Amino acid sequence: MTGPIDSDSLARAPKVLLHDHLDGGLRPATVAEIAAEIGHTLPVPDVAELGEWFRRSADSGSLERYLETFVHTVAVMQRHEDLVRVAREAAIDLAADGVVYAEIRYAPEQHLEGGLSLDEVVAAVQQGLAEGEKEAASAGTPIRTGQLVTAMRHAARSREIAELAERHRDNGVVGFDIAGAEAGFPPSRHLDAFGYLHEANLHVTIHAGEAFGLPSIWEAVQVCGTDRLGHGVRIMDDIEVIGGKDEYGRPAAKLGRLAGWVRDKRIPLELCPTSNVQTGAASSIAEHPIGLLKDLRFRVTVNTDNRLMSGTSMTQEMTGLVQQGGWTLEDLRWVTINALKSAFIPFDERLALIEGVVKPGYARLGAG
Ligand SMILES: O=c1[nH]cnc2c1ncn2[C@H]1C[C@H](O)[C@@H](CO)O1
Numbered sequence: 082m083t084g085p086i087d088s089d090s091l092a093r094a095p096k097v098l099l100h101d102h103l104d105g106g107l108r109p110a111t112v113a114e115i116a117a118e119i120g121h122t123l124p125v126p127d128v129a130e131l132g133e134w135f136r137r138s139a140d141s142g143s144l145e146r147y148l149e150t151f152v153h154t155v156a157v158m159q160r161h162e163d164l165v166r167v168a169r170e171a172a173i174d175l176a177a178d179g180v181v182y183a184e185i186r187y188a189p190e191q192h193l194e195g196g197l198s199l200d201e202v203v204a205a206v207q208q209g210l211a212e213g214e215k216e217a218a219s220a221g222t223p224i225r226t227g228q229l230v231t232a233m234r235h236a237a238r239s240r241e242i243a244e245l246a247e248r249h250r251d252n253g254v255v256g257f258d259i260a261g262a263e264a265g266f267p268p269s270r271h272l273d274a275f276g277y278l279h280e281a282n283l284h285v286t287i288h289a290g291e292a293f294g295l296p297s298i299w300e301a302v303q304v305c306g307t308d309r310l311g312h313g314v315r316i317m318d319d320i321e322v323i324g325g326k327d328e329y330g331r332p333a334a335k336l337g338r339l340a341g342w343v344r345d346k347r348i349p350l351e352l353c354p355t356s357n358v359q360t361g362a363a364s365s366i367a368e369h370p371i372g373l374l375k376d377l378r379f380r381v382t383v384n385t386d387n388r389l390m391s392g393t394s395m396t397q398e399m400t401g402l403v404q405q406g407g408w409t410l411e412d413l414r415w416v417t418i419n420a421l422k423s424a425f426i427p428f429d430e431r432l433a434l435i436e437g438v439v440k441p442g443y444a445r446l447g448a449g
């Protein structure tokens with residue numbers, strides 16, 4: 082099916098999400114309620130304006146300013162019950178949006194101000210995700226979730242966080258990530274953690290190639306041995322578009338050594354179109370390199386990054402690509418299967434979701 086896609090089909094299409102921050106996806110009403118309970122002052126008093134405030138403030142043109150908004154979400158995620166609630170709601174909201182598999186990330190080291198230990202934070206999030214999964218299943222929208230524990234790249238706790246991930250790998254944690262301001266904080270600062278994770282056979286993704294270019298991607302891939310790239314959109318700096326089509330009917334382009342490596346090795350790109358427009362990594366959804374990277378057959382996946390700060394959802398990201406980028410249902414099916422192939426759960430479980438959920442779901446919509 083290559084014609085226009087109606088919004089109902091987009092809403093019903095099975096979706097897979099690899100890059101979604103727990104502290105970037107709260108419901109505005111939840112932020113407001115918990116803030117009132119704990120006495121945290123929010124920038125706007127009216128809950129009706131809060132969602133718009135996050136979106137507008139994150140629309141800053143810089144990753145550093147975008148990240149400043151997290152102070153208000155992290156503030157309301159310090160008590161056990163609040164972490165459980167936020168994780169539970171995340172699973173429910175994603176499931177209601179048609180997401181059938183989601184890896185949800187956050188930095189446990191940012192949730193210790195209420196006196197919880199790192200292990201208690203991970204356990205609280207796991208409790209919430211499990212409750213959310215149960216509720217979503219009863220509502221007829223089953224979802225499978227996994228935690229990615231993030232270490233903040235400006236801090237110095239990555240080895241400790243890597244060990245935390247290993248301790249909880251049989252209880253919900255499927256991988257490790259580093260996040261935060263990119264410029265000035267290269268991934269190689271955290272080699273100790275990555276070495277430990279490799280020895281433990283634990284999956285790794287690294288935010289790289291978002292606010293900083295090829296050196297960051299190169300380090301993440303070649304020095305730190307990442308399995309996936311969080312964003313990675315700046316791989317474009319190593320691609321020269323020649324114009325016209327090649328012998329396979331794809332856009333004619335010359336790939337540099339690093340771009341060639343990333344494509345040849347099928348290293349997944351966790352692309353987040355709306356977030357990139359907000360931080361200035363792309364000028365618009367229509368102009369976002371995700372379309373070109375898809376046409377060049379990189380292992381492209383579509384993600385939300387921060388649903389609250391971007392005022393987005395998987396359905397909305399896909400709608401933007403369809404309406405502004407000319408994507409087809411076949412394209413959406415392809416990136417969804419790409420995402421599951423790149424997921425950090427065991428191969429047989431990925432396959433079961435691809436064959437049992439994603440392919441039949443798209444077939445019902447007329448694709449595949
Ligand atoms: O897109 C991002 N790039 C780098 N860091 C990010 C991004 N979105 C969220 N973060 C940070 C802020 C959060 O507090 C932290 C953990 O989720 O990760």
Ligand SMILES: [Zn+2]
Pocket residue numbers: 100102260288311386
């Ligand atoms: Zn991110």
